[in-house]
Amino acid sequence: KNQVEQSPQSLIILEGKNCTLQCNYTVSPFSNLRWYKQDTGRGPVSLTIMTFSENTKSNGRYTATLDADTKQSSLHITASQLSDSASYICVVSILTGGGNKLTFGTGTQLKVEL
Amino acid sequence: DAGITQSPRYKITETGRQVTLMCHQTWSHSYMFWYRQDLGHGLRLIYYSAAADITDKGEVPDGYVVSRSKTENFPLTLESATRSQTSVYFCASNGNNEQFFGPGTRLTVL
Numbered sequence: 619k620n621q622v623e624q625s626p627q628s629l630i631i632l633e634g635k636n637c638t639l640q641c642n643y644t645v646s647p648f649s650n651l652r653w654y655k656q657d658t659g660r661g662p663v664s665l666t667i668m669t670f671s672e673n674t675k676s677n678g679r680y681t682a683t684l685d686a687d688t689k690q691s692s693l694h695i696t697a698s699q700l701s702d703s704a705s706y707i708c709v710v711s712i713l714t715g716g717g718n719k720l721t722f723g724t725g726t727q728l729k730v731e732l
Numbered sequence: 733d734a735g736i737t738q739s740p741r742y743k744i745t746e747t748g749r750q751v752t753l754m755c756h757q758t759w760s761h762s763y764m765f766w767y768r769q770d771l772g773h774g775l776r777l778i779y780y781s782a783a784a785d786i787t788d789k790g791e792v793p794d795g796y797v798v799s800r801s802k803t804e805n806f807p808l809t810l811e812s813a814t815r816s817q818t819s820v821y822f823c824a825s826n827g828n829n830e831q832f833f834g835p836g837t838r839l840t841v842l
Contacts, residue, residue, distance in 0.1 A: 622774065650829075661822050661833030706813075707774070720831065722774030 620725035622653045625707050639726045641691040641708030642677045649718055651681050652709040658701055659661045661706070662707055663683065698730045735759075738823050738834040748842050750811045753837045755823030763826035765790075766798065768819040769836075775822065781806055804810040813841045 619673040623642045631637050643651070650669045654662035666675045666682040668691070674683050681697045695702055711718045736757040745751050749792045752801050757764065767790075777790030779798040787798050795817060801804040810817055818841045823834040 659836070661835050663833070664830050667830065698831075709774075718826075718829075720775075720777070722776075723775050724772060 622708055622710050622721050624706075624723040624726050627724075628692060628727040628728060628729070630731060631698055633700055633730050634657055636694050637728065639695075639706050639708075639728070641693070641694045641709070641723055643691070643710045643721075643723075644688050645710040645712055645721045647712055648686060648689075649711040649713040651682075651684055651691050652708055652711065653680070653691075654707040654709060656705045656707060658704070665702075665706075695728075700730050700732070703728060703730045733820060736823060736825055736832055738837050739823075740837060741835065742838050744840045744842065747814060749813050751770040751813050751839065753793050753808045753810075753823075753839070755806045755808070755834060757804055757806075757823075757825045759825060759827055759832075759834075761802055761825035761827045762803070763798070765824040765831070766796070766806070767822045767824065768806045768817075770819050778808065778821075787804055802818075808824075810839075813839075815841050816842050832839065 625640045653665045653710040656662040668684045681694045707725045737752045765780045766778040781787045781800045821837045
């Protein structure tokens, strides 16, 4: 069982609408939680990074929230655009002797349509 | 250009052949990583390197070899490719507590 579970697996929304993607994790001890955007045929690009003490962080139209008690995070996208069509990956980082170890979710595939 | 680059971007090879995927970064980041991405799985760490001449295994290292003679380069070699190694491979480097990913190499093993 993946230690980072994302839902939904895929989502289709109309341009201009808002949406929220979910991430539940069991990884511990927790260091930070990251959201990445991956366009088709490209590498992931960082959107937000939140530490244990942060419960919200924004990057333009993207707002991530974190509840470290329930081990849940969400990524809210406001006023979606066609360019938001991508896979959104939740990544949990734990601190080990070898540095940060990242555990990746399988992603939510978002499609924004006209 | 500054950043992290991978070559080739696409590669088709046959079972049993040796294949080397190249990764180059211009930031002089100490840490570099190799991941593979397969449907139904999150990115999985193959190998990582903390500095030149320092490498360590990740989650799925079997069948792969890495080297790091220079800080900026981190090649990944499949010594005898198998069909199960068909995947998209991403190289990454760490800077300012962020991981920066290359564009990926799509490898098909026939």
